[in-house]
Amino acid sequence: MIYTVTLNPSIDYIIGVDNLSMGTLNRFESSEMLPGGKGINVSRILKRLNHETIALGFLGGFTGAFIEDSLARESVATKFIKISEPTRINVKIKSNVETELNGNGPHITTQASDQLIDTLRTAHQEDIVILSGSKAANLPENYYQEIIENLTSEFIIDTTGKELRQALAYKPLLVKPNHHELADLFEVTISSEAELMTYGKKLLTKGAQYAIISMAEKGALLFTQDGVYQGSAPKGQVQNSVGAGDSMIAGFAGTYAETADAIAAFRMGLACGSATAFEKDLATAEQIKKLLPEITITKVIRSEEK
Ligand SMILES: Nc1ncnc2c1ncn2[C@@H]1O[C@H](COP(=O)(O)OP(=O)(O)O)[C@@H](O)[C@H]1O
Numbered sequence: 001m002i003y004t005v006t007l008n009p010s011i012d013y014i015i016g017v018d019n020l021s022m023g024t025l026n027r028f029e030s031s032e033m034l035p036g037g038k039g040i041n042v043s044r045i046l047k048r049l050n051h052e053t054i055a056l057g058f059l060g061g062f063t064g065a066f067i068e069d070s071l072a073r074e075s076v077a078t079k080f081i082k083i084s085e086p087t088r089i090n091v092k093i094k095s096n097v098e099t100e101l102n103g104n105g106p107h108i109t110t111q112a113s114d115q116l117i118d119t120l121r122t123a124h125q126e127d128i129v130i131l132s133g134s135k136a137a138n139l140p141e142n143y144y145q146e147i148i149e150n151l152t153s154e155f156i157i158d159t160t161g162k163e164l165r166q167a168l169a170y171k172p173l174l175v176k177p178n179h180h181e182l183a184d185l186f187e188v189t190i191s192s193e194a195e196l197m198t199y200g201k202k203l204l205t206k207g208a209q210y211a212i213i214s215m216a217e218k219g220a221l222l223f224t225q226d227g228v229y230q231g232s233a234p235k236g237q238v239q240n241s242v243g244a245g246d247s248m249i250a251g252f253a254g255t256y257a258e259t260a261d262a263i264a265a266f267r268m269g270l271a272c273g274s275a276t277a278f279e280k281d282l283a284t285a286e287q288i289k290k291l292l293p294e295i296t297i298t299k300v301i302r303s304e305e306k
């Protein structure tokens, strides 16, 4: 079973505006509401690829009900803890450039946060728990760490900054910062491929079993104990890249859970990420499978060169 944890789900309100201009009235060209939040996106892709998944986290209010209904329609299994304040709405503006406005999220009571830790204690050693995204503002600073300390299963973590840094010591199966998040994590500017390699490898020395550095249309790098691999991104028309990173994690986790083959998992992750970038919503299984043969993976550094 692959459990996903979304501490701060969202409705993603995707708005298309021609030539957005600040300080004046702009009218929508298009709009769409989608269930969002990183773990939720991961579960939706896992379900589409026929992997067993349960989405966990906190949901509240009419916005939470919208997310529950959307997931039920796609037969994604959920065990959300109900909270009284409404789940946030994140605004994604598609104009000449993509602009994202993500909310802080609702108040989570101590009772609810303890309940989630209890639920996660039921995950078995052979399960994978995927912890993704920001946490609602009032949750304790070390809440992710508290969750991890109570887990008996493998875990993947997709968050940023201090939380990601703390998590590395607990040997996550995978971390997947994008290249900007990698620079933030080590509080550096990364301006060359050599620096990318240096900081990617640091993720392993600090504890990660595998690390992917994703680079949008430039594909991604996979760091393993056995060397570094470069994966390509197919060319295509980008429709909405929100959820590309989550799709990549879903692809990796689903294939890794079945095969324990990190390269095959990386290939599936790359296909899922690009397929989602080329769609308005998350990609379907057919779109993902169509892209798989276009992915190329090359070993760029052998283990003895590390
Ligand atoms: N414009 C794009 N064209 C092709 N593939 C893409 C594009 N954007 C994202 N992807 C694929 O999705 C993966 C994750 O996207 P990325 O934007 O790096 O992550 P995140 O959404 O976490 O910031 C990339 O490594 C790539 O494989």
Ligand SMILES: O=P(O)(O)OC[C@H]1O[C@](O)(COP(=O)(O)O)[C@@H](O)[C@@H]1O
Residues within 6 Å of the ligand: 008, 010, 011, 012, 035, 036, 037, 038, 039, 041, 090, 102, 103, 132, 133, 134, 135, 241, 242, 243, 244, 245, 246, 247
């Ligand atoms: O929890 P955060 O960091 O605010 O991110 C939440 C947002 O991330 C998303 O899950 C998309 O993430 P990615 O584009 O990184 O895959 C959106 O659905 C959601 O609005």
